[in-house]
Amino acid sequence: MKKILLIEDDTDLYALLKYNLEKDGFQMVGAQTGKGAVDLCRRERPDLILLDIMLPDSDGLDICKGIRAHPDLAHIPVIFLTARASETDRIVGLELGANDYIVKPFFVRELIARIKIQFRQQAQPVRALKSGALELDRSSCRVKLNSDELQLTATEFKLLEFLMARPGVVFSREQLLDSVWGHDRAVTDRTVDVYILRLRQKIEDDPANPALIRSVRGFGYSFNEAAAVAPV
Amino acid sequence: MKKILLIEDDTDLYALLKYNLEKDGFQMVGAQTGKGAVDLCRRERPDLILLDIMLPDSDGLDICKGIRAHPDLAHIPVIFLTARASETDRIVGLELGANDYIVKPFFVRELIARIKIQFRQQAQPVRALKSGALELDRSSCRVKLNSDELQLTATEFKLLEFLMARPGVVFSREQLLDSVWGHDRAVTDRTVDVYILRLRQKIEDDPANPALIRSVRGFGYSFNEAAAVAPV
């Protein structure tokens, strides 16, 4: 869950945002004053900061500068919320290191969408498939079974990746050839059998009694969706 | 220099933006129609896309969807430029994968500031990369192995930097050529092999048994994420 620090002196707006953002699943911490905002930030380590520029006791721009100057906090996205709509204000705010600049009044849902953009950009592109003891990591092209790394060939990997991404769905040999081998390849459909065999020998505890890759006589093969919840 | 793709049918606005952005040091390519925008993108490989939503022949939202669906283009930031200011339009645009949504009329300088934010976020804040005995310093372009400085050529450095910044992730030769050499270079993919070889000869204790740069047969190469915690 992402933690958002909200610094806004307007009580009504503060409550409105807190309510809506919590409803959207964010954890909210906040202050209605700018004093000690950088310290608060150091303590709370939020994932994002919503910052009013015009605060009664201090300037949001200075707070932003302070955050950007702090090496441990500099990476945290800052979104300005402000009534200052002039061109100069916008430029100054954006060039000061803010990640977005939203002019009041604004739509709450647009704010939420813009917050999510900040998180989306941080999102790790780790794309892993997991099913019980079997783990497949697309980015590193590694497959683990009970934390032991398996040595799969390229075709074996692509076939397993395709099946694991669609658990429970049965694919004919022709479909697998199209999707894994490529439409242009002229390959016998029995080739699929052989690769299923090789995969089973590597990933199944008992290749003769396959628990992960299911043969569907007359149709093809599928990755067993129940494998994830299979008892020991 | 950053390359920006501008898709905007309004001739005046097109010219205005092209002029101002080029004055700011960006390389501009563009189209005044949405037809074949994704293909254009694949050819040009821009660093950012400015996209009008309402085009005479197609929908900017669809173009954005097409770009996000293409694995090689999905990472490119997209900024919508549009006269559609309603809440729903904004939300749809932002949730479709756009990185920003700017409502016409807008300030050109604000647009430029927002473009720069996209590039700022891409910039790696990490000055130094470290993995076990290997250290790479971006600012000084130096690489040390066990505190001994290595003499790397420019291409070797860029390749190592790219791989070390993304440990564990496997990249195809084509991706490496795109990212390290530049997509416009006409270079054989075997060139990558040679540079991997040269890097290994310099950074690996035993180049024949590489511990840092991993070959993934059929896929490409990756920097070994386990290298940092490798036992003695």
Added chain:
DNA sequence: CCTGCCGTGACAGTTGCATGACAGGGCGGT
């Protein structure tokens, strides 16, 4: 029982990668 589908082992052919050598060219020094 019989037909057709599937599992399995072996094998020839092909691909992919590591490596050494080499020509062209850019860049710095003079």
Added chain:
DNA sequence: ACCGCCCTGTCATGCAACTGTCACGGCAGG
């Protein structure tokens, strides 16, 4: 402007691993 060095990119080669096919046998279902 000239020269030379080092970088750059390509090629040829050899080896190891992977790929795809076949043939045989077993099993399931009708």
